[in-house]
Amino acid sequence: MFNEADKSYPIELVAEFLGVNSRTLYYYEKFNLVCPLRRGKKRYYSKEDINWLEYVRELMYKHGMNLRSIIILIKRRDAVILDKCPEDVVLCFKNYLAKKEDNLNKSEEKNKNNK
Secondary structure, eight states, X not given: OOOTTOOXXXXXXXXXXXXXXXXXXXXXXXXXXXXXXXXXXXXXXXHHHHHHHHXXXXXXXXXXXXXXXXXXXXXXXXXHHHHHSOHHHHHHHHHHHHHHHHHHHHHXXXXXXXO
């Protein structure tokens, strides 16, 4: 479904691939489970984002975790998530944390410039 030349995918394609609707992805973003790239008002997801979301959904549906538990583990950077993850998902998780921190820094910088 995803070819090697593409680096990011629109929300509609990702939602279809994951078997969810776009609102679910917005919901995940609202709770900082994913930080998609934005171009204007459109959201685009990297392969790492998609792998990460697949793992989050696996935690929910195969292991019975709810979103709150996953969010708490992420905030704590809990070993439970990192130890049980496949290596490529650990890399996705680290990428997610870096993007989240980068977005936070940009937001803080923007707030400073607006004052």
